[in-house]
Amino acid sequence: MKNLTSFSASQIAQEVSSGNIKAEEVALAHLERIKAEDPKVKAFITVLEESALISAREVDLKRSQGKKLGKLAGVPIAVKDNILVEGVETTCASKILKGFKAPYDATIVEKLKKEDAVIIGKTNLDEFAMGSSNENSAFFKTKNPWNLDAVPGGSSGGSAAAVAAKMAPLSLGSDTGGSIRQPASFCGLVGLKPTYGLVSRYGLIAFASSLDQIGPMSRNVEDAALLLSSIAGHDLRDSTSSPEAQTHFSGTPLEKLRGLRIGMPREYFAEGLDAEVQKSVWNAVNCLKTMGAEVKEVSLPHTSYAVATYYIIAPSEAASNLARFDGVRYGYRAQDVKNLSELYEKSRGEGFGPEVKRRIMLGTYALSSGYYDAYYNRAQKARTLISRDFENVFKEVDFLATPTAPSAAFKFGEKSADPVAMYLSDIFTIPSNLAGNASLSIPCGLNKDHLPIGLQLIAPAFEDEKLLALAATIEKAVNFPQLN
Amino acid sequence: MTEPFEMVVGLEVHAQLGTETKLFCSCANDGFGAVPNSRVCPVCTGQPGALPVLNKKAVELATQAALALNGKLAHKSIFARKNYFYPDLPKAYQISQYDEPLCLGGEVPLRLKDGKTKTVPLARIHMEEDAGKLLHAVGSQTLNHSLVDFNRGGVPLIEIVSNPEIFSSDEAYAYLTSLKEILQYARVSSCDMEKGEMRCDANISLRPKGQAKFGTRAEIKNLNSFKNVKEALEYEFLRQSDILSSGGRIVQETRLWNGKETVSMRSKEEAHDYRYFPDPDLLPIELSPEWIEKLKSEIPELPQARRERFVSAYHLSPYEAEVLVADQAVSDYFIEVLKLPEAKNSAEILAKLIMNIPDFSPIPAEQMAALTHLCLQKTITLNQAKELYPEIRESKKDPKALVEEKGLAQVLDEKILRDWVQKALAANPKAVLDVRGGKKEAAGALMGAVMKLSKGKANPALVNKLISEGIDKA
Numbered sequence: 001m002k003n004l005t006s007f008s009a010s011q012i013a014q015e016v017s018s019g020n021i022k023a024e025e026v027a028l029a030h031l032e033r034i035k036a037e038d039p040k041v042k043a044f045i046t047v048l049e050e051s052a053l054i055s056a057r058e059v060d061l062k063r064s065q066g067k068k069l070g071k072l073a074g075v076p077i078a079v080k081d082n083i084l085v086e087g088v089e090t091t092c093a094s095k096i097l098k099g100f101k102a103p104y105d106a107t108i109v110e111k112l113k114k115e116d117a118v119i120i121g122k123t124n125l126d127e128f129a130m131g132s133s134n135e136n137s138a139f140f141k142t143k144n145p146w147n148l149d150a151v152p153g154g155s156s157g158g159s160a161a162a163v164a165a166k167m168a169p170l171s172l173g174s175d176t177g178g179s180i181r182q183p184a185s186f187c188g189l190v191g192l193k194p195t196y197g198l199v200s201r202y203g204l205i206a207f208a209s210s211l212d213q214i215g216p217m218s219r220n221v222e223d224a225a226l227l228l229s230s231i232a233g234h235d236l237r238d239s240t241s242s243p244e245a246q247t248h249f250s251g252t253p254l255e256k257l258r259g260l261r262i263g264m265p266r267e268y269f270a271e272g273l274d275a276e277v278q279k280s281v282w283n284a285v286n287c288l289k290t291m292g293a294e295v296k297e298v299s300l301p302h303t304s305y306a307v308a309t310y311y312i313i314a315p316s317e318a319a320s321n322l323a324r325f326d327g328v329r330y331g332y333r334a335q336d337v338k339n340l341s342e343l344y345e346k347s348r349g350e351g352f353g354p355e356v357k358r359r360i361m362l363g364t365y366a367l368s369s370g371y372y373d374a375y376y377n378r379a380q381k382a383r384t385l386i387s388r389d390f391e392n393v394f395k396e397v398d399f400l401a402t403p404t405a406p407s408a409a410f411k412f413g414e415k416s417a418d419p420v421a422m423y424l425s426d427i428f429t430i431p432s433n434l435a436g437n438a439s440l441s442i443p444c445g446l447n448k449d450h451l452p453i454g455l456q457l458i459a460p461a462f463e464d465e466k467l468l469a470l471a472a473t474i475e476k477a478v479n480f481p482q483l484n
Numbered sequence: 485m486t487e488p489f490e491m492v493v494g495l496e497v498h499a500q501l502g503t504e505t506k507l508f509c510s511c512a513n514d515g516f517g518a519v520p521n522s523r524v525c526p527v528c529t530g531q532p533g534a535l536p537v538l539n540k541k542a543v544e545l546a547t548q549a550a551l552a553l554n555g556k557l558a559h560k561s562i563f564a565r566k567n568y569f570y571p572d573l574p575k576a577y578q579i580s581q582y583d584e585p586l587c588l589g590g591e592v593p594l595r596l597k598d599g600k601t602k603t604v605p606l607a608r609i610h611m612e613e614d615a616g617k618l619l620h621a622v623g624s625q626t627l628n629h630s631l632v633d634f635n636r637g638g639v640p641l642i643e644i645v646s647n648p649e650i651f652s653s654d655e656a657y658a659y660l661t662s663l664k665e666i667l668q669y670a671r672v673s674s675c676d677m678e679k680g681e682m683r684c685d686a687n688i689s690l691r692p693k694g695q696a697k698f699g700t701r702a703e704i705k706n707l708n709s710f711k712n713v714k715e716a717l718e719y720e721f722l723r724q725s726d727i728l729s730s731g732g733r734i735v736q737e738t739r740l741w742n743g744k745e746t747v748s749m750r751s752k753e754e755a756h757d758y759r760y761f762p763d764p765d766l767l768p769i770e771l772s773p774e775w776i777e778k779l780k781s782e783i784p785e786l787p788q789a790r791r792e793r794f795v796s797a798y799h800l801s802p803y804e805a806e807v808l809v810a811d812q813a814v815s816d817y818f819i820e821v822l823k824l825p826e827a828k829n830s831a832e833i834l835a836k837l838i839m840n841i842p843d844f845s846p847i848p849a850e851q852m853a854a855l856t857h858l859c860l861q862k863t864i865t866l867n868q869a870k871e872l873y874p875e876i877r878e879s880k881k882d883p884k885a886l887v888e889e890k891g892l893a894q895v896l897d898e899k900i901l902r903d904w905v906q907k908a909l910a911a912n913p914k915a916v917l918d919v920r921g922g923k924k925e926a927a928g929a930l931m932g933a934v935m936k937l938s939k940g941k942a943n944p945a946l947v948n949k950l951i952s953e954g955i956d957k958a
Contacts, residue, residue: 084533097532104526106533203533210764238535239766317764320565323576324530328632344569367567367759376761 004029006482009075009169009223016074019063023074027056027118030076034121034167042142043152043162045081046089046122052076059116070115071230077112078162078171081122082129083214084203085109088119092205093137094127096325096332096351106203107238108172108214108231115230120168123158127353128322129179129207131155132425135416136355144186145483146451150409153183159217160187164483170218170227174204176211177310178405178429181441184217185404185454188443188480190224190471191217193429195461196436197242199228200235206321208314209240211433219482221442221472225251228464242462249465253472257291260470263298263397268428274407280445280453281403287477288401298396300389305382306431307423312366312379313434319363325351358419387435394460399470402428404441404454428456438464442471443480452480489690489725492698493656493717494607494648497663498641499673500614500681501545507613507640508536508579515635516679520619528638530574535765538563542640543769544779545672546586546611549642551780552670553663555590555609560770563611563763568756571632572616580643582760585610586769592646592666593788594658604659607645614639636680642672648687648698653717660684660710665787668812677709684713689734690724699724700734705749706741716741790815798822798831807839814838814846821852830856833866840870847877855883862943863893894943898950901934901942905950908933919955927951 004026007015015021031049038044059074079085082092084102086109091097105113112119126136134142134157142157144150145165152161156173160183163171173180175193184191192215199214206212216227226249233247254260264285269278289295327333327347334346352360366375393400405425415422432439437460444455455474459467503513509527526534550557564582590606616637618630644663650656664675664682675682689701704720707713723746724734738755739746785793787809794805794815809815821827821834833856838844846852855876858864864872864887872892876883887893895901908930909916918926927948934947 090532092532100532102533103531104534201533202535205532206765208764237537239537240764316761320567320577320759320761323567323569324532324574326569326571326576328571329529329574330531340571364759367761369757369759372759372761 005033005166005169007169008220009072009218010226012075012169013069013071013073013226016059016063017069021074023056023059023116023118024053026074027052027076027120030120030168033165037145037165037167040143040148041145041161041165041167042140043123043158043165043167044078044121045091045093045124045139045158048088048119048121051088052118052120055113056118059118062116070117071226072112072115072117075117075170076120076168077117077227078121078123078159078168079109079119080125080156080159080171080173082125082174082205082207083109083172084205085119085122088122090122090205091139092128093125093139094352094356095138096348097330098332100331102203104203107200107235109203111231111233117230121162123156123162123171125158125179126155127356128205128318129155129174129176130318130355130359132178132182132422133410133412133416134158134183135412136353138353141412144409144451146188147409147449149411150451151186151412153186153405153409155179155183156191156217157183160184160189160191163187163189163217163219166483170216170223172214172227172231173217174207174212174214175429175433176207176213176314177433178426180215180217181429181439181454181456182405182426184441185443185456186409186452188452188483189217189219190221190440190442190475191215192224192228192440192464192468193432193438194228194232194464195242195438196433197240198232198245198438198462198464200231200233200238200241202235202237206317208317209321210317211310211314213433221251221468221475224440224471225249225468228468232464244462246462246465249468251468251472253476254469257288257293257473260288260293260399261397262288262293262295263393263400264295265298265300265303265393265400265402267300267303268402272406272424273403274447276447277403277405277407277453280447281401281455284444284455284474284478285401288474291473291477295401296397298393298400300386300393300431302382302385302389303431306386306434307427309379309382309386309434310426310430311362311423312375313383315359315363316366316376316379317363319360319367322352322356322360327351355419383434386431390431390435390437390458390460398459399467400458402456402458404428404456408447408449408451408453432458437461438467440467440471442474442478444474444478446481488693489721489728490651490693491653491717491721492648492689492691492701493650494687495646495650495656495659495713496685496687497644497660498683499549499644499667499675501542501640501642502671502673503539503541503545503640505539505541506638507539507542507611508638511638513639515639518635520631520633520635523635524637528574529634530576536579536763538766538769539640542611543586545640546609546642547771547776547779548670548783549644549667549672550587550590550609551776552666552672552783552786553590553592553606553609553644555587555606557587557771557776558584560584560768561586561610562768563766564760565763566758566760568758570615571630572618572637574616574634574637578613578615579763579766580612581610584768590644592659592663594655594662596658597654602655604649604655605647607647609642609644612641612643613637614641648689653714653721656686656717657710657714660713662787665810665812669786669790670783680708683708686713686717688717688720688724690721690728699728700736702734702736702746703738704741704746705738712741712743716746720746787812798835800831800835804835804839808835814844817846817849821849821856824849824853826850826857827853830860833859836866837869837873840866841873845877847873851876851883858883858887862896862945863887865894865944868892868940892941895938895941896943896946898946901938901946901950902954904934904937904942905930905947905954907937909951909954916955
């Protein structure tokens with residue numbers, strides 16, 4: 001029997017389109033895999049068994065009627081549970097949204113449906129995408145399929161684990177400070193944070209609006225390009241989506257690397273970086289060098305301000321974005337309240353988890369009268385300097401190569417008691433969100449514990465296609481193993 | 485005796501922009517009186533994941549308001565979030581403008597009762613979205629909970645903030661009248677206060693006359709008519725002057741007008757910290773000089789210019805111009821009628837007709853032109869035209885045909901008129917004597933007699949002339 005869960009998304013789309021396999025078979029195979037694996041991995045908050053089979057059969061019907069199928073014909077896709085799928089519960093892994101049924105489709109979900117994708121389930125995350133380990137989910141912790149004692153990373157940990165454990169060939173994550181790339185790195189996947197403005201945010205429950213970006217997670221670069229081609233493009237419903245957004249990405253490896261300049265920012269290879277990670281990243285970069293690329297050390301001098309800057313801007317926006325969860329119109333509402341302020345206090349107090357509350361408080365403080373200039377305003381200035389660092393460095397080089405995270409996947413509980421240690425696990429991914437450029441993680445090796453290590457590649461804004469091409473080149477050279 | 489205080493007032497006016505759709509979504513901007521929550525979508529009810537998209541038409545209207553009020557438009561302005569919790573505010577923030585508003589400065593010209601004029605400078609004009617509305621009762625039934633209607637949520641508003649340079653309740657009234665007139669004429673807002681399309685908050689402080697320094701102010705909310713504003717300011721003036729006269733101090737606070745008095749709502753200490761910051765979901769508004777020019781050229785004639793034109797081009801009295809221009813629909817109609825060839829040279833007649841017809845409501849311009857023509861030709865008198873008007877409106881008959889049908893045409897034939905005059909003089913010898921003796925008003929009786937004989941059809945001017953001649957001759 002064909003091992004459908006090992007197929008790539010591109011293969012599935014091709015085979016379904018040509019009629020060699022049925023979308024229903026593909027859906028059934030993945031649903032079975034979920035039944036077998038998910039009790040251990042716990043990637044899904046909701047498995048859409050029924051609706052996945054219905055949409056798979058619709059795809060098959062469409063084909064039997066001789067209609068042309070979309071780019072993602074019959075491809076099962078797992079969607080992070082902060083993205084709205086009409087009629088489906090969307091929780092953000094928070095008690096406050098438990099039972100909330102999405103009243104509309106996110107733009108990208110509309111697009112997936114148009115391309116004949118099969119949405120197979122909604123995946124777990126750190127509550128409201130705030131976290132780096134999935135330990136902040138209000139419901140349960142997703143495990144790393146490579147080692148069930150290790151975290152899958154976060155916040156898109158469920159999306160990463162689902163694809164790594166072959167419960168879906170593709171998933172969607174969202175990345176505010178590394179939430180796609182860091183779990184991709186921990187789970188041995190390709191994870192792309194597209195350029196800010198390339199993919200519509202309409203229907204993504206906002207964490208930090210100026211940083212959030214939806215992106216693909218996959219087991220190979222070609223699949224990431226395929227999914228990006230389906231979701232990218234200007235959206236009139238999102239004012240921050242770019243009118244120049246490209247819609248076609250191929251992820252074809254580069255033929256030659258001669259003349260290509262790759263920068264290694266010295267600030268990313270400093271103290272605190274795991275030695276095995278460093279070695280693995282160096283090896284990958286050396287591969288590129290062997291193939292003819294020019295590799296040089298560069299500097300992004302304001303890197304050390306990135307985490308602090310991020311932890312002012314992101315919570316400020318989050319405090320405002322999450323204010324709508326007030327128990328009035330939807331979501332959790334506290335019972336037995338005496339008045340309006342008690343309704344707010346209890347609903348929010350009981351509905352939000354500790355990390356979300358911490359960030360709401362941070363953001364509220366940073367924006368409050370008398371502190372705005374010292375925090376929010378200064379953070380904006382620092383953000384400008386960090387963006388300028390990238391602008392300057394991209395005059396010297398075409399891409400940057402860095403580790404995605406300072407270490408491979410850590411163990412549950414290892415950092416959860418120390419928020420700052422947890423925040424620092426995003427130290428290399430945060431700057432790209434602040435600058436809005438394109439950034440991707442690709443597996444480049446395994447450590448001695450057999451855990452994946454991620455290489456981060458960063459390209460200037462709207463160079464996503466070139467970024468995918470470079471990643472594909474590395475993919476070919478590195479030949480990273482898949483889990484069985 | 486109270487000290488001679490002067491009130492210092494600054495007004496914040498919210499005007500609803502007359503767009504088809506709301507400020508950040510495509511829901512219809514016509515929710516007044518509609519079924520609650522029938523004009524809503526994920527965006528204006530603050531559903532998770534929904535994003536605002538700016539309505540270009542709203543920016544155009546706001547820009548035209550700024551131009552009509554002589555404000556200085558910012559080439560770049562930004563939307564900010566004003567954060568606070570209230571059930572009528574679905575996102576728990578209002579999208580407004582804060583430190584970079586659409587327009588700084590501007591002015592409102594005032595025409596006061598005593599004929600004096602003055603200009604009140606504006607601080608700023610900015611755009612923002614409206615909140616929803618809480619309902620505490622359904623019909624006559626009070627509820628033990630509240631309901632929210634989001635039809636009004638997300639409706640586009642401009643807030644026009646004056647400098648504190650209004651010094652009496654009459655000035656405040658004149659300010660609002662003038663502002664409303666300008667916004668209506670510029671077709672920015674219909675400013676229907678009953679529909680909540682224009683709302684006002686007032687900041688008022690007192691200071692001894694002659695003192696430059698401001699006193700402590702109170703902000704009065706819930707002023708939903710010009711009369712309310714005037715009364716609330718007068719009440720607040722007395723309240724504050726009582727406190728000051730007896731040596732007390734004014735507390736900075738927000739007060740609510742309940743129709744009779746102002747009552748404290750919250751003090752400065754309880755004031756919200758709105759934590760304004762730029763809305764990351766929206767791009768800055770950037771206005772190009774070309775676009776501003778284009779919008780400027782599209783602004784209809786404004787009231788001041790129209791009043792001046794009515795006097796200079798149509799030879800109306802300033803009073804007539806004032807009355808006609810006070811109602812934009814009426815003054816538009818006036819202009820429309822005068823464009824017709826038949827109404828040539830009839831401006832004054834038309835003005836008098838419009839002003840003298842009780843509860844004037846227009847008939848088709850062509851008919852109105854015909855009616856003024858009949859007056860101009862002296863076929864009928866103004867008075868007759870006025871009396872005929874309701875019938876023309878009801879029956880939709882052509883005025884000329886109606887005049888003929890009723891045999892109302894004035895008699896201009898001097899032979900016939902002279903005959904009537906002679907009969908009248910013969911029948912009223914005492915009046916003739918009185919007029920000769922210098923009692924000019926006695927001629928009225930003679931005119932009355934001629935009119936009676938002519939069944940009202942004699943041309944009054946000619947009759948007057950003939951009466952004088954007849955008396956001189958006799």
